[in-house]
Amino acid sequence: MSAVVLYMAGLAAIAGWWLSQQRLASKPWLEEGLAADLREESLSSPPAAKVGLGVFLAVAGALFALLISAYSMRTNMADWRSLPVPRLLWVNTGVLVISSIALHWAYMAVRRNDLDNVIVGLVVGGASAVTFLIGQLLVWHQLDVSGYFLAKNPANAFFYLITATHGLHLIGGLVALGRTIAKVWRGVELIRLRLSVELCAIYWHFLLLVWLVLLGLLTGWTDDFVNICRQLLT
Amino acid sequence: MVDIPIDEVRDIPPAEVADVELYHPRSWWTRYVFCQDAKVIAVQYSITAMAIGLVALVLSWLMRLQLGFPGTFSFIDPSQYLQFITMHGMIMVIYLLTALFLGGFGNYLIPLMVGARDMVFPYVNMLSYWVYLLAVIVLAATFFVPGGPTGAGWTLYPPQAILSGTPGQDWGIVLMLASLILFIIGFTMGGLNYVVTVLQARTRGMTLMRMPLTVWGIFTATVMALLAFPALFVASVMLLLDRLLGTSFFMPTLVEMGQLTKYGGGSPILFQHLFWFFGHPEVYIVALPAFGIISDLISVHARKNIFGYRMMVWAIVAIGALSFVVWAHHMYVSGMHPYFGFFFATTTLIIAIPTAIKVYNWVLTLWRGDIHLTVPMLYALAFIITFVNGGLTGLFLGNVVVDVPLSDTMFVVAHFHMVMGIAPIMAVFGGIYHWYPKVTGRMLNEALGKFHFWVTFLGAYAIFFPMHYLGLLGVPRRYHDIGDTAFIPASAHDLNAFMSVAALIVGFAQLVFVFNMIWSLTKGKEAGGNPWGATSLEWQTPETPPGHGNWGKELPIVYRWAYDYSVPGAKRDFVPQNEPPAGLLAQGAHP
Numbered sequence: 001m002s003a004v005v006l007y008m009a010g011l012a013a014i015a016g017w018w019l020s021q022q023r024l025a026s027k028p029w030l031e032e033g034l035a036a037d038l039r040e041e042s043l044s045s046p047p048a049a050k051v052g053l054g055v056f057l058a059v060a061g062a063l064f065a066l067l068i069s070a071y072s073m074r075t076n077m078a079d080w081r082s083l084p085v086p087r088l089l090w091v092n093t094g095v096l097v098i099s100s101i102a103l104h105w106a107y108m109a110v111r112r113n114d115l116d117n118v119i120v121g122l123v124v125g126g127a128s129a130v131t132f133l134i135g136q137l138l139v140w141h142q143l144d145v146s147g148y149f150l151a152k153n154p155a156n157a158f159f160y161l162i163t164a165t166h167g168l169h170l171i172g173g174l175v176a177l178g179r180t181i182a183k184v185w186r187g188v189e190l191i192r193l194r195l196s197v198e199l200c201a202i203y204w205h206f207l208l209l210v211w212l213v214l215l216g217l218l219t220g221w222t223d224d225f226v227n228i229c230r231q232l233l234t
Numbered sequence: 235m236v237d238i239p240i241d242e243v244r245d246i247p248p249a250e251v252a253d254v255e256l257y258h259p260r261s262w263w264t265r266y267v268f269c270q271d272a273k274v275i276a277v278q279y280s281i282t283a284m285a286i287g288l289v290a291l292v293l294s295w296l297m298r299l300q301l302g303f304p305g306t307f308s309f310i311d312p313s314q315y316l317q318f319i320t321m322h323g324m325i326m327v328i329y330l331l332t333a334l335f336l337g338g339f340g341n342y343l344i345p346l347m348v349g350a351r352d353m354v355f356p357y358v359n360m361l362s363y364w365v366y367l368l369a370v371i372v373l374a375a376t377f378f379v380p381g382g383p384t385g386a387g388w389t390l391y392p393p394q395a396i397l398s399g400t401p402g403q404d405w406g407i408v409l410m411l412a413s414l415i416l417f418i419i420g421f422t423m424g425g426l427n428y429v430v431t432v433l434q435a436r437t438r439g440m441t442l443m444r445m446p447l448t449v450w451g452i453f454t455a456t457v458m459a460l461l462a463f464p465a466l467f468v469a470s471v472m473l474l475l476d477r478l479l480g481t482s483f484f485m486p487t488l489v490e491m492g493q494l495t496k497y498g499g500g501s502p503i504l505f506q507h508l509f510w511f512f513g514h515p516e517v518y519i520v521a522l523p524a525f526g527i528i529s530d531l532i533s534v535h536a537r538k539n540i541f542g543y544r545m546m547v548w549a550i551v552a553i554g555a556l557s558f559v560v561w562a563h564h565m566y567v568s569g570m571h572p573y574f575g576f577f578f579a580t581t582t583l584i585i586a587i588p589t590a591i592k593v594y595n596w597v598l599t600l601w602r603g604d605i606h607l608t609v610p611m612l613y614a615l616a617f618i619i620t621f622v623n624g625g626l627t628g629l630f631l632g633n634v635v636v637d638v639p640l641s642d643t644m645f646v647v648a649h650f651h652m653v654m655g656i657a658p659i660m661a662v663f664g665g666i667y668h669w670y671p672k673v674t675g676r677m678l679n680e681a682l683g684k685f686h687f688w689v690t691f692l693g694a695y696a697i698f699f700p701m702h703y704l705g706l707l708g709v710p711r712r713y714h715d716i717g718d719t720a721f722i723p724a725s726a727h728d729l730n731a732f733m734s735v736a737a738l739i740v741g742f743a744q745l746v747f748v749f750n751m752i753w754s755l756t757k758g759k760e761a762g763g764n765p766w767g768a769t770s771l772e773w774q775t776p777e778t779p780p781g782h783g784n785w786g787k788e789l790p791i792v793y794r795w796a797y798d799y800s801v802p803g804a805k806r807d808f809v810p811q812n813e814p815p816a817g818l819l820a821q822g823a824h825p
């Protein structure tokens with residue numbers, strides 16, 4: 001459970017930092033009148049949807065941290081037989097990186113009010129995300145063909161579970177991206193699209209980051225890293 | 235806090251929300267059924283939660299009938315007894331208390347108390363309720379599928395939860411897990427709303443440290459729930475895969491009915507870690523909103539400001555954070571390294587500090603207050619007593635050496651019913667008697683309310699106080715029939731019969747409450763806008779019940795904290811949060 005405890009500690013640090021900015025030591029019973037509100041002081045107060053996405057990412061992050069915790073607890077047992085890493089996984093990773101870059105491109109373009117590049121970015125981002133998902137299905141197929149069935153070994157089960165969870169989150173993102181593209185199609189002003197595009201880009205970066213961590217875990221890189229940390233601590 | 239001196243403020247621009255942002259119902263369906271107004275969603279959540287809660291109440295009757303009069307009721311066989319236990323626990327903890335506190339009280343009170351027009355994502359909020367309703371329907375469906383609901387105990391521990399021999403192995407457990415997954419998805423949608431509304435939609439002047447403690451409690455509990463429920467989600471999905479697809483996340487190699495199963499190598503302890511990583515914060519997810527509600531009830535009905543507001547806020551935050559590092563105290567008998575046991579016992583006992591601070595502050599708020607023994611106040615006092623009672627037995631169970639012999643006895647059942655059964659329900663009732671006039675515009679009948687209170691409070695003690703003693707005698711929990719066990723004296727059976735009679739009476743008293751809620755809807759005394767003389771914003775709405783959008787044309791402006799009761803020199807014994815200071819009134823600000 002150390003992964004999820006570390007994750008929660010990270011969130012607690014962020015929450016603590018945020019709370020420390022909220023004047024929790026004030027004495028509200030002595031203060032009458034119109035208190036200055038922090039949200040009004042900072043003009044760059046983020047819109048509700050962005051805060052909402054941030055909270056959601058924290059929740060999704062907790063989900064993945066828990067999967068990682070369960071995975072690392074389970075790997076230590078005797079019957080664990082690691083999976084081979086299909087080469088296609090690296091191609092998929094590259095495609096997901098392209099997807100993330102394309103959405104960032106769209107975000108930069110929407111800030112410049114450059115409609116053509118917004119469309120290019122969104123469509124390339126969406127298409128490469130779909131390609132990534134198809135690639136993941138092919139990986140499943142390859143493993144299945146070579147006899148690494150879901151129920152055969154816990155390593156297999158975890159591989160399918162973790163990739164499926166990540167893929168489902170990406171599908172959810174594609175729904176939001178599809179709605180954004182539809183808005184562009186209908187000719188909604190770019191100014192009003194800015195937030196949607198930005199949120200899509202943030203979500204994609206998050207899923208890319210999660211994927212890189214999961215990939216490190218599934219390919220066994222993180223083992224070395226964890227071992228180094230453990231040696232440092234003991 | 236940086237305060238602007240009053241005389242510098244000439245004209246305060248009211249914070250206005252553009253009309254387009256507000257959702258407007260267009261037909262009967264979108265006004266009352268598929269409604270995006272948080273107040274309607276709150277009522278929908280509350281009614282659904284209470285309806286399924288009544289089912290769980292009937293289940294507890296059936297369990298008590300069996301325990302009190304073993305052998306008399308032939309229709310309760312051991313399998314059914316286990317099914318009743320499981321469904322009673324699951325419904326009460328998750329589908330009643332969590333949904334009612336966060337979905338019901340949260341939806342109704344957060345926007346009104348922080349001075350918002352609605353939740354920030356009304357559509358997602360509506361979706362949250364319908365997914366919750368679906369989860370409840372799937373849960374209720376397990377009573378009618380072949381094999382009936384699961385009898386695995388509310389903790390659903392594998393391997394027994396999905397092995398044959400456990401009731402409901404075919405359908406019950408599958409639907410139970412599916413229902414939990416749905417509930418968590420639905421809750422996450424609602425939870426995002428509650429958190430972001432508190433963060434982003436507070437009205438002008440409503441700083442965090444001016445929020446009523448109810449909002450603090452619900453806010454912190456929601457943050458915890460958002461982070462803790464994923465653990466149950468992961469555990470449910472993995473257990474479902476084990477059951478349906480034959481994976482071995484949790485299932486060790488084992489022999490079932492003389493046959494070697496297809497499972498191998500899984501870790502049941504892993505499930506326990508995941509389950510309790512959710513399960514312990516869940517205790518505080520239910521307790522923190524109760525803490526908040528009780529703080530407000532006590533302050534209003536004792537006409538006194540809450541003692542140590544800052545400490546109360548810090549304690550809520552500290553409890554929320556600490557509750558994530560105590561989960562393994564539910565697993566002392568599962569086998570763990572002694573140092574782990576020591577660590578978790580220490581963190582468990584540390585939580586007692588912020589909790590005790592809250593209890594002291596409630597008592598000090600009451601000290602020399604002008605205590606009105608209204609029904610909400612009676613419930614608030616009962617909450618404090620019950621919570622202290624349950625908290626003290628928690629100190630016993632938090633220590634490894636004391637916990638091990640008491641584990642799986644009725645002492646544990648008595649402890650958690652006191653601390654997270656009776657105590658939160660006292661807060662729920664107190665809250666309903668307190669806010670019902672705002673929701674409906676009419677008061678609940680006071681005489682019926684007092685009858686309901688005394689029967690429920692004394693009756694609950696008649697059930698659960700002797701249960702501690704049974705636990706110390708060694709009476710085990712989850713047993714259909716303890717029979718003639720050598721170390722259990724005959725008097726324990728008499729005590730069991732007494733407790734069962736008390737449980738039946740308490741259950742019937744709840745019908746009085748249901749009747750009161752329905753009857754008062756049309757026949758209750760007209761309440762007016764602010765029957766209790768309370769300061770917080772929900773009592774200052776232009777209409778009662780609050781209209782669509784909560785506030786008339788302009789949002790309220792907040793000038794003070796929520797606890798200005800009996801202020802020396804003030805005209806009335808309470809000063810509403812949105813009443814401008816005297817200096818401002820003279821300059822013609824909006825009253």
